[in-house]
Amino acid sequence: MPTFEKILQSATESLYGDECLRSNLTDDEANSVLDWATQWIAEQVSGAKDEATAKRIAQNELARVCTIVTAINGIAKKPGVPSLGDAVRALELKTQPPLTRIQTFRLLTVLSSAAWKLTKK
Numbered sequence: 001m002p003t004f005e006k007i008l009q010s011a012t013e014s015l016y017g018d019e020c021l022r023s024n025l026t027d028d029e030a031n032s033v034l035d036w037a038t039q040w041i042a043e044q045v046s047g048a049k050d051e052a053t054a055k056r057i058a059q060n061e062l063a064r065v066c067t068i069v070t071a072i073n074g075i076a077k078k079p080g081v082p083s084l085g086d087a088v089r090a091l092e093l094k095t096q097p098p099l100t101r102i103q104t105f106r107l108l109t110v111l112s113s114a115a116w117k118l119t120k121k
Helices: 005-017 027-045 051-075 084-092 101-119
Strands: none
């Protein structure tokens, strides 16, 4: 299966080269968020059957992650640690179509597991 390295490199350069996506984030925060965005795009592109499809997927997913990264950058504008509730509310409007009830509960369980892993001592 092709890896579409040039397509992924172009998407990565777009993400890391756009100062507007990270202007309120520290370098570590920006790297964490942009690494996630890059990984997401790579995962979505990996299933493409040909280069044209890979380009289309990469463009669509780049636009999608930019929306989320822009929201995260907006959250980072306020000083201090953002509350999880405020962060989720800011991102909630970026999820299209809206989550169903069961999807919301599944997301809460994933968030709980992730929070426990991040705070494990």
